[in-house]
Amino acid sequence: MRNFSYKYLVTLLCLTSIAPATAADGNSIMDNGGSNPAAMACVSCHGSDGKGTPESGFPRLSGLPASYIAKQLHDFQAGRRENALMQPIASALTDEEISSVANAYAAQAKVNVAAASVDRPVQGTGAWIAQRGAWDRSIPECTSCHGPSGLGVGSAFPPLAGQSAIYLAAQLQAWKVKLAVADKKRHAKKQDLAARRNDPNGLMQHIAADLTDAEISAVAEYFAGIEVSDEPVDAAKLRLR
Ligand code: HEC
Ligand code: HEC
Known part of the structure; x- marks a missing residue:
């Protein structure tokens, strides 16, 4: 299809x-x-x-x-x-x-978000993974690298806010080990089998591998669903905290 x-x-x-x-x-x-x-x-x-x-x-x-x-x-x-x-x-x-x-x-215009929600995220939701992570599986909150509202940080950590949910979920799936078993012999290491294996130090591969499919969908929907604003973004927001 x-x-x-x-x-x-x-x-x-x-x-x-x-x-x-x-x-x-x-x-x-x-x-x-x-x-x-x-x-x-x-x-x-x-x-x-x-x-x-x-x-x-x-x-x-x-x-x-x-x-x-x-x-x-x-x-x-x-x-x-x-x-x-x-x-x-x-x-x-x-x-x-x-x-x-x-x-x-x-x-071109950088993504900006409308006033950030101050609601405490509910455990088990995409918002929770984004803002709190899943430390029982050593998964840091996404916002620690991708910025408080998912606006991105510096030039290495891309924005996730306002990005297509289908696209975000596809990237997380691509980092999961998933090439055909027949190809395994060509690849020395397990991480060489993932369709996306370009992340510095395997930062994202480690995270994606430990997220369930349901969590991947939930966190992708969360970032895609953040309300974006047409106001120009304040550059100070794009730096590390
Ligand atoms: C330790 C830092 C770190 C954390 C924590 C982190 N990321 Fe990332 N993420 C990165 C880096 C670095 C890249 C860019 C990789 C590259 O160069 O391709 C990235 C890229 C991505 C991309 C691809 C974006 C695009 O435009 O293609 C997605 C999707 C993503 N991260 C989702 C997440 C989610 C969801 C979480 C939380 C569960 C998370 N990240 C937590 C470092 C991090
Ligand atoms: C036929 C449709 C199509 C055209 C034309 C196209 N792209 Fe893409 N582009 C895609 C798709 C689909 C993806 C997501 C790929 C993936 O899942 O890894 C993508 C992803 C990207 C990314 C990665 C974004 C990120 O956040 O990591 C970049 C950069 C990019 N395209 C640049 C370009 C440029 C530059 C051109 C024109 C020269 C172009 N694309 C033309 C379909 C297209």
């Missing part, structure tokens, strides 16, 4: 692709794609405002840190992050194009 709709979408996008950009201009890459036609226009999936297509699981890129975006594109190229749609697109971008498009997305 999922594969079918992806293939359909890719065919559709190929049929409607626009003339490639000449120089590595980040905004032009978003709108028209890279110099290699396989690097399709980012806006077709990530939205004309860069805010993603949450119901399709296409993530928001607007306002993500430039070095985080560039890292992800290099990780797709190297296969440290596996995804049937993004790997061919990232592989078709030059290093120069990656840096331009990453800077162009970083210059």
Whole structure:
């Protein structure tokens, strides 16, 4: 079902692709794609405002840190992050194009949240995992790294607030060990079997591995459901506490 709709979408996008950009201009890459036609226009999936297509699981890129975006594109190229749609697109971008498009997305609006809720989270909910963690399984609260409201911290910890729930859950699942058993021989270590294995020091792999599927859905829904605001974000909020 999922594969079918992806293939359909890719065919559709190929049929409607626009003339490639000449120089590595980040905004032009978003709108028209890279110099290699396989690097399709980012806006077709990530939205004309860069805010993603949450119901399709296409993530928001607007306002993500430039070095985080560039890292992800290099990780797709190297296969440290596996995804049937993004790997061919990232592989078709030059290093120069990656840096331009990453800077162009970083210059777009960062996610901001409406006044933070001060309610004490209820144990067993997504809000509880986000704000309290599950220390019985050595899972720290997500906000300790992703910022108090999930707005992200510095350039290494991406925002989770306002991101697509489908996308967030898919990433947590991708960090769980899940490649086919037949592939096991190729991989020396257990963590090499995960579809996403690009996190520094295995920080996220350790966390995802110990979350249940129900907890993954709940915490993804929680961050996706945080009410976002169109007011510009105060940069002081994006630093470590
Ligand atoms: C055909 C749809 C499609 C197009 C076109 C597309 N993307 Fe994506 N993109 C995706 C999907 C799906 C994901 C989520 C992949 C995953 O689950 O790992 C994604 C993820 C990403 C991520 C990771 C975001 C994060 O928070 O880690 C980056 C960065 C990205 N895309 C950049 C781009 C750029 C730059 C372009 C244009 C050159 C582009 N994408 C074009 C579908 C697309
Ligand atoms: C110890 C620090 C740390 C903690 C705690 C942490 N994360 Fe992360 N998380 C990271 C880092 C670092 C990355 C970026 C990895 C990379 O470079 O791809 C990340 C990335 C993610 C992503 C991918 C975002 C994207 O745009 O692709 C998701 C989803 C995520 N974390 C969810 C969670 C959840 C849910 C929790 C709490 C259960 C959590 N994280 C707790 C460090 C942390």
